[in-house]
Structure formats: structure tokens, C-alpha cells
Amino acid sequence: MHPAPAPELAGPWEVRALVGTLAPLCWLALTRTDWWSVGLLAAGAALFALPAIRRIVRRRLTPGAAPESVQARASQFARLSDERRELEALMSDVRELTRLCAAQIDARTAKLERLVERAEGVASRLEGAPARTGSARIESRRVTPSSGEPPPDPLAERVYALADAGRSPVEIASELSEHVGKVELVLALRA
CATH class of the missing domain: 1.10.10 (Arc Repressor Mutant, subunit A)
Structure with missing residues (x-):
């Protein structure tokens, strides 16, 4: 009686399906400006890597597998090598995408900081403007609220x-x- 065959690693179609799942998360990460995008990207990478790692661990822990022929082992190693290269290429792409997202977030943050500084400068100039232009004229144009208190x-x-x-x-x-x-x-x- 032969034990059940060991589960195989993810094939190319599974890798493509996982990349298809990761692509919307990457798009979301590129279009968002908060740290949720980085979190979504990390979750997508984890979602991609964990099933492959589980298959590898399960395969190594399968006791009493029947001895295989040299040709079968060689073809299995070749397939595993190809899948490993694909996985490494995908992980490299994920790292590059993460780096690009971080750079984009940093650039947007710097732009927002410049805009805030500019707005603060304009606000400080406007605060001093009524004293120079005659605050009585500006006061007369203001609309007084009817109840005195703004609505809660x-x-x-x-x-x-x-x-x-x-x-x-x-x-x-x-x-x-x-x-x-x-x-x-x-x-x-x-x-």
C-alpha cells in the first residue's frame, strides 16, 4: 500500500491567479496616499507567499513517500527551479512596487507640507491685512448671526x-x- 502522493507546489496558473489577486491591491496602493496602501500591499504579498510556503513545508513533512526514479526527481527539481525563479521575480516586483509606493507617498507628503507652509504664510499676511486696510470697513460687511450662537x-x-x-x-x-x-x-x- 502506497501513501498518498505529496502535494505539489503552486503551478504557473496558481501563480498567475495570485498575481491577479495582488494586482488590484497594488493599484489601490498606488492611488491612495495613506499608510493603508502600504498595509494592503504587505497583506497582498503575505497572501501570495503564505500558500506557497505552506505547500513547501507540507511537502517536506510528508512521511514515507515512495522513492522516485531519477528522471522523475530531475523533472521535479527542474519544475521547482522554474517555479522558484518565477516566485523570486514576483517578489522582486513586489519589492519594487513597494519602493515606488513609498517614494510616491513621500513626494506627496513633501508637496502637502509645502502647501501647508504656503497657506500659513498667506494666513499670517491676511491676519495683518485688516489693520492696514481699515477694519471698520470689513466689520460693516460681516453678516451677524441671528441667534448669536452657531448651530451645534x-x-x-x-x-x-x-x-x-x-x-x-x-x-x-x-x-x-x-x-x-x-x-x-x-x-x-x-x-
């Missing part, structure tokens, strides 16, 4: 309540499904 913002109230409970902006943003920057802005406007 439900999001701001929830943010304030969670902040008063001792939560950090990251925790508040996570709980309310909002961006951290928006939560920080609401908290900054409170002061």
Missing part, C-alpha cells in the same frame, strides 16, 4: 465628548470613522 455640530459634540473622556485623536477618528486630521481640526477649533 453633532460631529463636533461627539469629538468633544470623546476627547473629554481621555481618548486620543487617533482613537476618536477610528471610532467615528473620520480622518485623524479632521478630528484634530475640530479639537483645535474648540480652543
Whole structure:
């Protein structure tokens, strides 16, 4: 009685299917500007690598496999060598894509920082402008609210309540499904 044959490594069609699964994740990573894209890319790489690694480990741990002929072993090693080269090429592509994503995120971050600095400069110039141009004229153009108090913002109230409970902006943003920057802005406007 012969034991069951050992499971084989992923064939080229399985590799293509895994790459097809990884491609949308890579596209998402390239079009997003937050760290979720890097996380999605890493998850895709893990999704790709884990089944292949499991097959290799299972194959090595299969006890009592029947001895194979030299030709069968040679063809198996050739196939494994080809699959390994394909896997290494794919992993190289994933590393390159990750590097490109990180570079793109860094470039966008630098651009945003420059825009923020520019906006802060414009804001500081505008703060000094009413004193020079006559603030009375600007004051007369302002519309006064009818009730004196702006209507309450439900999001701001929830943010304030969670902040008063001792939560950090990251925790508040996570709980309310909002961006951290928006939560920080609401908290900054409170002061």
C-alpha cells in the first residue's frame, strides 16, 4: 500500500491567479496616499507567499513517500527551479512596487507640507491685512448671526465628548470613522 502522493507546489496558473489577486491591491496602493496602501500591499504579498510556503513545508513533512526514479526527481527539481525563479521575480516586483509606493507617498507628503507652509504664510499676511486696510470697513460687511450662537455640530459634540473622556485623536477618528486630521481640526477649533 502506497501513501498518498505529496502535494505539489503552486503551478504557473496558481501563480498567475495570485498575481491577479495582488494586482488590484497594488493599484489601490498606488492611488491612495495613506499608510493603508502600504498595509494592503504587505497583506497582498503575505497572501501570495503564505500558500506557497505552506505547500513547501507540507511537502517536506510528508512521511514515507515512495522513492522516485531519477528522471522523475530531475523533472521535479527542474519544475521547482522554474517555479522558484518565477516566485523570486514576483517578489522582486513586489519589492519594487513597494519602493515606488513609498517614494510616491513621500513626494506627496513633501508637496502637502509645502502647501501647508504656503497657506500659513498667506494666513499670517491676511491676519495683518485688516489693520492696514481699515477694519471698520470689513466689520460693516460681516453678516451677524441671528441667534448669536452657531448651530451645534453633532460631529463636533461627539469629538468633544470623546476627547473629554481621555481618548486620543487617533482613537476618536477610528471610532467615528473620520480622518485623524479632521478630528484634530475640530479639537483645535474648540480652543
